[in-house]
Amino acid sequence: MRARRHPVLARSGLLDSSLAPAGVLLLRALGTTLVVYSLLGLWLAEHAEPLWLVDTAREWLNRALGIGEDFGGFGLCLLLLTHGWDEAAAHARGECAKDRIRRLLGHWLPVVVATVVAIGALSFGADVLTRPDTVPQPDLLHALGAVTLADQVLPQAAPLLPLAWLVLVQIAGSLLASASRRTGRVVWLAPAAQLVAVSTVGVLGVSPGPTHRVAEIVAFLPLVVIGQVAYQVWAREISSYLGTSLGLLAWVVSAAISNTHATLRHWWYPVTFLFAVLLFLVTVRTSGRTADRVARNSVVRWIADRAQWLVLLPGVVCYPVLDALHTRLPMALTAVTAASAVAIATEAGDFVTRSALRPRGSR
Amino acid sequence: MSVRDQLRRVVAATTTLVLLGGLGLLAWVGWGGGTDPSARAMAELRPVLGSPDPRQPGPPPRGKPLVMPPGPLVLAVNGRLSAPANSQVVAPVEKELLDRHKVDHVEAWATRDERITRGTYLFLTDDHESAQRLLNDLDGLFDRVGFTLRKDAPKGVRVRQQPLPQGKRGPISYRAFYVAGAAVIAVEGYGPVANDVTPAFNALLEQQVRNLPVAT
Amino acid sequence: MTGAPSSTRKGNRYLHGLDLLRVLAAFCVLYIHLTGWLLHAHHPWPVGDAVNALVVRPLRLEPDLANLGITTFLIVSGIVTTHVALRERPLQFLGRRAARLVPALAVTVLAAWPLATAGLLMTSEDYDLADVVANMFLVNYFLPDTPVVLDVTWSLTVQFSFYFFVAATIPLLRRWPWLPPAIGATTVSVLLSLINTQDTPAEHQLRVIITFLPVMFLGQLVSLVRSGQLAPAAGIGLGAVHFLLFVRATLTNETIPGGSANPRIVALVMLVVLLVGPSRGRIVTRPWVRTLSSRTYSVYLAHKVAAYPLLALLSPSIGWVAALLVALVGVGVATELLYRCVEMPINKWYRKWLEPRTNPRRRRPGENQGRARATEAVPRSR
Numbered sequence: 018m019r020a021r022r023h024p025v026l027a028r029s030g031l032l033d034s035s036l037a038p039a040g041v042l043l044l045r046a047l048g049t050t051l052v053v054y055s056l057l058g059l060w061l062a063e064h065a066e067p068l069w070l071v072d073t074a075r076e077w078l079n080r081a082l083g084i085g086e087d088f089g090g091f092g093l094c095l096l097l098l099t100h101g102w103d104e105a106a107a108h109a110r111g112e113c114a115k116d117r118i119r120r121l122l123g124h125w126l127p128v129v130v131a132t133v134v135a136i137g138a139l140s141f142g143a144d145v146l147t148r149p150d151t152v153p154q155p156d157l158l159h160a161l162g163a164v165t166l167a168d169q170v171l172p173q174a175a176p177l178l179p180l181a182w183l184v185l186v187q188i189a190g191s192l193l194a195s196a197s198r199r200t201g202r203v204v205w206l207a208p209a210a211q212l213v214a215v216s217t218v219g220v221l222g223v224s225p226g227p228t229h230r231v232a233e234i235v236a237f238l239p240l241v242v243i244g245q246v247a248y249q250v251w252a253r254e255i256s257s258y259l260g261t262s263l264g265l266l267a268w269v270v271s272a273a274i275s276n277t278h279a280t281l282r283h284w285w286y287p288v289t290f291l292f293a294v295l296l297f298l299v300t301v302r303t304s305g306r307t308a309d310r311v312a313r314n315s316v317v318r319w320i321a322d323r324a325q326w327l328v329l330l331p332g333v334v335c336y337p338v339l340d341a342l343h344t345r346l347p348m349a350l351t352a353v354t355a356a357s358a359v360a361i362a363t364e365a366g367d368f369v370t371r372s373a374l375r376p377r378g379s380r
Numbered sequence: 381m382s383v384r385d386q387l388r389r390v391v392a393a394t395t396t397l398v399l400l401g402g403l404g405l406l407a408w409v410g411w412g413g414g415t416d417p418s419a420r421a422m423a424e425l426r427p428v429l430g431s432p433d434p435r436q437p438g439p440p441p442r443g444k445p446l447v448m449p450p451g452p453l454v455l456a457v458n459g460r461l462s463a464p465a466n467s468q469v470v471a472p473v474e475k476e477l478l479d480r481h482k483v484d485h486v487e488a489w490a491t492r493d494e495r496i497t498r499g500t501y502l503f504l505t506d507d508h509e510s511a512q513r514l515l516n517d518l519d520g521l522f523d524r525v526g527f528t529l530r531k532d533a534p535k536g537v538r539v540r541q542q543p544l545p546q547g548k549r550g551p552i553s554y555r556a557f558y559v560a561g562a563a564v565i566a567v568e569g570y571g572p573v574a575n576d577v578t579p580a581f582n583a584l585l586e587q588q589v590r591n592l593p594v595a596t
Numbered sequence: 597m598t599g600a601p602s603s604t605r606k607g608n609r610y611l612h613g614l615d616l617l618r619v620l621a622a623f624c625v626l627y628i629h630l631t632g633w634l635l636h637a638h639h640p641w642p643v644g645d646a647v648n649a650l651v652v653r654p655l656r657l658e659p660d661l662a663n664l665g666i667t668t669f670l671i672v673s674g675i676v677t678t679h680v681a682l683r684e685r686p687l688q689f690l691g692r693r694a695a696r697l698v699p700a701l702a703v704t705v706l707a708a709w710p711l712a713t714a715g716l717l718m719t720s721e722d723y724d725l726a727d728v729v730a731n732m733f734l735v736n737y738f739l740p741d742t743p744v745v746l747d748v749t750w751s752l753t754v755q756f757s758f759y760f761f762v763a764a765t766i767p768l769l770r771r772w773p774w775l776p777p778a779i780g781a782t783t784v785s786v787l788l789s790l791i792n793t794q795d796t797p798a799e800h801q802l803r804v805i806i807t808f809l810p811v812m813f814l815g816q817l818v819s820l821v822r823s824g825q826l827a828p829a830a831g832i833g834l835g836a837v838h839f840l841l842f843v844r845a846t847l848t849n850e851t852i853p854g855g856s857a858n859p860r861i862v863a864l865v866m867l868v869v870l871l872v873g874p875s876r877g878r879i880v881t882r883p884w885v886r887t888l889s890s891r892t893y894s895v896y897l898a899h900k901v902a903a904y905p906l907l908a909l910l911s912p913s914i915g916w917v918a919a920l921l922v923a924l925v926g927v928g929v930a931t932e933l934l935y936r937c938v939e940m941p942i943n944k945w946y947r948k949w950l951e952p953r954t955n956p957r958r959r960r961p962g963e964n965q966g967r968a969r970a971t972e973a974v975p976r977s978r
Contacts (some may be wrong), residue, residue: 059435078843080436083656256877257877258879289437291655291864295871393774413788414792416793
């Protein structure tokens with residue numbers, strides 16, 4: 018089958034939003050916005066603060082659709098799907114190992130910066146999003162655990178950056194995708210092999226033990242696989258029927274793992290997964306002039322390009338601001354101020370890492 | 381198409397949409413969002429179970445307003461008092477009172493064994509104030525036939541008992557009333573031996589108030 | 597349930613996927629009613645248990661896939677009828693829909709009458725001739741003390757209401773395509789505020805109609821955006837309004853549509869329609885898909901009338917499994933009879949004989965050929 022060639026993908030460097038088809042870029046921006054919104058919702062819920070917009074959205078949208086966590090989990094699912102798409106697109110473009118490492122570094126560096134900010138904020142006694150809610154004064158071990166992402170999977174560890182599991186899933190997804198491509202020239206074998214690996218970890222993690230927490234995170238890996246499969250169907254590397262079968266299998270694996278974990282079960286993740294996948298596929302399929310026009314909007318591109326930062330920084334920047342201002346300002350104004358602080362921190366972090374990751378000789 | 385024509389079209393479309401939206405909004409303000417008033421009042425009477433996270437995906441789990449008393453069931457009603465099947469739920473004198481207060485929706489559970497008959501009832505009125513008036517009238521009804529007020533009742537609950545002519549081994553009858561939202565909740569217990577009835581009635585009342593707290 | 601997919605040959609825009617979705621919707625409706633009978637008769641139903649465990653509970657749908665099929669039918673019907681409305685005149689539009697739907701409905705109700713009276717359709721009412729006549733034209737839903745002969749016909753009241761609305765707004769639809777769905781949203785919103793009690797059958801049925809009308813408008817918006825009549829942004833905006841109206845109807849009434857999963861079902865079906873509708877894969881273009889799709893209205897009407905009596909009469913003697921298989925064959929036979937002997941002949945007769953007489957303007961020389969092509973391009977639409 019002849020691969021479809023997208024003009025935008027013909028250029029190089031996946032850290033830039035100009036490389037993704039408009040629909041995928043839009044979904045990355047949407048997913049990111051929803052995650053930021055959900056972190057605001059989480060803060061409001063933890064502090065029992067009412068905000069008309071959030072309360073109304075919960076009653077009319079979240080509960081009606083069955084998507085919990087103020088769309089936070091849904092937003093993360095969209096980001097994982099777009100990551101899977103990017104991964105397959107990069108492979109199709111013949112991305113070299115150096116570029117891949119640079120791309121994954123781009124995903125990981127915000128973790129380092131956010132860890133530093135979190136430790137700084139905690140040492141000043143600020144309110145930072147951590148799990149569990151009260152983390153003792155962080156030491157070097159905490160910092161090391163957060164930077165290496167080990168605190169996301171070690172059974173007794175308290176994650177300093179609760180949302181950094183997203184980065185772990187992205188990196189694991191990319192590594193798994195690279196490894197599975199060794200299955201040969203049969204294109205569909207790679208996603209199938211990834212699903213077998215995910216299912217194995219899922220089965221091993223059913224009972225309480227060291228793999229239990231790993232399995233919780235692995236429940237989201239099939240979304241990266243679905244993103245890859247979607248690209249393969251779009252690029253006509255595999256048929257839509259094969260793609261549908263693999264996608265359904267991936268959903269079943271995800272749903273089954275999330276159903277075996279009490280911490281995941283009450284969030285109705287199979288519903289969230291299905292909505293995210295369907296929205297992703299519909300957007301990719303119907304992406305046209307309107308999507309192109311919206312994707313050209315500088316705010317949309319800014320959000321999509323800085324997705325990693327906008328997922329990781331609100332917990333360490335937005336929370337202290339909300340905590341400091343909510344007793345002094347109206348809640349809506351406090352939320353806007355906190356969002357602005359996140360935007361400024363994001364721009365600063367992105368500027369620094371972009372400069373560091375830019376290939377030598379390029380401007 | 382000229383810019384002026386385009387502008388005119390945009391203004392016309394926007395005006396139409398604003399008018400249409402305003403009409404819907406006006407109807408909402410005038411006649412409400414579409415909830416059946418009695419259904420809304422009933423929905424408020426279904427207690428939220430546990431303390432659910434507001435971010436959870438589904439509607440918060442809600443229980444039933446009435447506790448089902450233990451024992452063999454002899455009455456289960458959830459519907460209109462005017463329905464022929466429900467005419468025997470309350471005594472004629474109470475029925476007359478309920479009619480006067482325009483109560484139509486009624487729910488009830490009653491169980492009976494050889495020791496005790498227990499029941500829980502819900503009478504839905506138009507609003508909280510109407511419920512308060514109904515409570516006073518129902519309570520007054522039992523006051524007039526000689527039921528005495530118990531002092532050790534839970535806060536906001538009026539508990540009346542029939543005097544005990546034969547002491548603790550004789551028959552006894554209890555009636556308790558309280559208001560929750562737009563409803564009057566009644567709890568009853570009676571039987572031939574006071575020693576059996578009193579603890580069972582107290583337990584049922586405590587359970588019912590915990591399930592659907594008093595709203596004064 | 598609707599007769600045919602939206603189609604224009606220009607640019608190969610035939611929505612083959614809608615054929616497949618209609619077939620799946622018919623299976624869902626058949627499934628829930630067969631499951632309902634088996635559960636009512638206290639038979640073990642492992643298929644039902646498996647479907648609830650593997651699909652319904654993970655996706656938090658209504659038990660036994662309730663409302664999944666009907667939601668699909670309503671959205672697809674909204675797409676198809678809007679598409680054909682753009683090329684028909686109001687009376688022509690209504691005449692064609694009526695010719696396709698009403699005779700089959702009337703015949704099915706007549707056939708169901710003795711079966712329902714004998715208690716073979718899981719109803720226990722006494723029906724007189726007036727009741728049956730009312731049922732044949734769906735008037736029963738608005739009259740007090742008029743029992744329902746065939747309960748699946750409730751959804752036709754929603755569809756007919758939508759057809760009347762579409763017919764009344766055809767001129768607007770052509771000139772300002774955004775206006776009819778906007779007027780529809782306002783109408784539904786005002787009526788939701790007004791009709792908040794269900795003290796009479798008419799109030800109840802009106803509430804049913806205004807609850808489900810937004811679902812059909814969602815289909816209308818899909819059709820308008822797809823045909824390029826409406827900008828995608830306007831379609832998404834109006835679609836969001838109609839979806840929220842459905843949510844409002846659900847939030848303000850516990851029994852209509854019944855169950856908190858319904859907005860979720862509408863959103864999921866909508867996404868599936870958008871994804872599968874334009875599909876042109878090998879399966880959706882198979883002739884058998886089109887054949888089955890064209891019979892979905894007959895399946896919808898006939899399945900209970902055929903299956904329930906067979907199940908009730910045969911299961912005591914040959915067991916429920918064998919009775920179920922016989923009932924499925926019975927549904928097939930009844931569907932084919934209804935389709936070949938009533939639905940299609942009357943529809944063809946109407947289009948061939950009656951319509952040219954009522955629309956003499958259309959018999960101008962050279963027009964017949966064009967009309968034939970247009971009819972082929974939008975085949976068997978209701």
